Amino acid sequence: MTAIGSVAIIGSGVAGLAAGIQLAKAGVKVDLYEAKPEISALGSGISLQGNALRVFDALGVWEDIRDAGYIFEGLNLRAPGPGAPIVASLPDVKSGGPDYPAAMGMPRANLTRILLDHAERAGVHVHFGAKVTGLEQQADSVELVLESGSAGVFDLVIGADGLNSTVRGLIGIDTKPVPNGMGIWRTFVSRPAEVERSELYYGGPVFIAGYTPTGEDSMYAFLVEKAQDRTGLDDAAASQIMIDESRAYGGPWNAIRADLEQGAHANYTWFTSHLVPAPWNRGRVVIIGDAAHSCPPTIAQGAAQGLEDAFVLTEFLVKADALDDAFWDAFHARRIPRVQAVVEASSQLAQWQLDGNRDADAGGLIFGIAQKMALPA
Numbered sequence: 001m002t003a004i005g006s007v008a009i010i011g012s013g014v015a016g017l018a019a020g021i022q023l024a025k026a027g028v029k030v031d032l033y034e035a036k037p038e039i040s041a042l043g044s045g046i047s048l049q050g051n052a053l054r055v056f057d058a059l060g061v062w063e064d065i066r067d068a069g070y071i072f073e074g075l076n077l078r079a080p081g082p083g084a085p086i087v088a089s090l091p092d093v094k095s096g097g098p099d100y101p102a103a104m105g106m107p108r109a110n111l112t113r114i115l116l117d118h119a120e121r122a123g124v125h126v127h128f129g130a131k132v133t134g135l136e137q138q139a140d141s142v143e144l145v146l147e148s149g150s151a152g153v154f155d156l157v158i159g160a161d162g163l164n165s166t167v168r169g170l171i172g173i174d175t176k177p178v179p180n181g182m183g184i185w186r187t188f189v190s191r192p193a194e195v196e197r198s199e200l201y202y203g204g205p206v207f208i209a210g211y212t213p214t215g216e217d218s219m220y221a222f223l224v225e226k227a228q229d230r231t232g233l234d235d236a237a238a239s240q241i242m243i244d245e246s247r248a249y250g251g252p253w254n255a256i257r258a259d260l261e262q263g264a265h266a267n268y269t270w271f272t273s274h275l276v277p278a279p280w281n282r283g284r285v286v287i288i289g290d291a292a293h294s295c296p297p298t299i300a301q302g303a304a305q306g307l308e309d310a311f312v313l314t315e316f317l318v319k320a321d322a323l324d325d326a327f328w329d330a331f332h333a334r335r336i337p338r339v340q341a342v343v344e345a346s347s348q349l350a351q352w353q354l355d356g357n358r359d360a361d362a363g364g365l366i367f368g369i370a371q372k373m374a375l376p377a
């Protein structure tokens, strides 16, 4: 018998939707509140590693995810220059264990659509255009307040409301994402046939240039630069920066530049990192996903860690008799050391780039983390 009958989840990102699916399947009444009026049909792509795929399988969504993206093994490193020679092909690191591919890429919009479909089919009541502004905790319940007024009273509130989490602030946690000094340009383009896995270019005018296939006809490409104020640029100016900064890279970058010249959209954001120390809950309100932690995407683990948070929390919830200190201690003991390892490794890789340290053992660091992730979340 579970200790909770009703849950409000804030945020329709991967963490919120994954939590909703598992709770609704277990018979819990779930209401999910999302500030945006609808899910975004736009956006770039995402790399999902084996440990994320293992969570999708446990949620019953893996087959749909698998069919909507591009599965690949290994990672190529290429050098700048006209021929973009492949200088190393790194072997598979199966962070989800032997039953799942090492990684896949997919358009973010497909991922959200699939998770939302499964959540609604499982019985999650999804409320779009519902911005959370307040919380009132009682001994055994929480009242949730939206811009439009009270949303009702719940046994538990899960704040999966991302980097700039409102819920985090409402429960008095002041740890926040801190920019790490890097910014990333991303664009969603067509996939040249020769791109069959993620490829990274170190060296040249930016810290990292790269791309990841997301489907037969699509991939996302990115350039990581020193963080700059890139606000106020129109679409053409943004695309032109990607064209100019990528000129040092040949091979598939020629096709990427051609797509940018044809109007492929370029977007820009800064890297951040943070990790909220235990506890992630205050009473019956808890934060997970980017609300609780973020890291530079140097090992592409941010969403995977949010998925694991959601899975472990809801697995505990459906078995719990009480939401007492022992419950929360067990949750934090499972999640925080693992997230901390990812945040530290991702940040260290980024810092090596910022410091221009070319002798660093990046491969060893990535391999070590992937081995850790292959153990259950």
Ligand SMILES: Cc1cc2nc3c(=O)[nH]c(=O)nc-3n(C[C@H](O)[C@H](O)[C@H](O)COP(=O)(O)OP(=O)(O)OC[C@H]3O[C@@H](n4cnc5c(N)ncnc54)[C@H](O)[C@@H]3O)c2cc1C
Pocket (backbone or CB within 6 Å): 010, 011, 012, 013, 014, 015, 016, 033, 034, 035, 036, 045, 046, 047, 048, 049, 130, 131, 132, 133, 160, 161, 162, 163, 164, 165, 166, 167, 184, 269, 270, 271, 288, 289, 290, 291, 297, 300, 301, 302, 303, 304, 305, 306
């Ligand atoms: C450049 C970049 C590349 C990345 N690449 C990868 C990658 O390849 N692989 C990977 O695993 N991770 C990657 N990540 C990390 C990944 O994108 C995030 O960790 C993940 O998307 C966070 O999911 P989330 O569900 O925690 O939050 P979000 O996806 O941010 O969802 C939060 C939701 O909450 C809603 N919300 C916010 N406030 C309120 C409110 N007050 N009321 C109601 N709703 C609210 C928001 O509108 C939003 O929809 C990358 C990150 C960056 C910056």
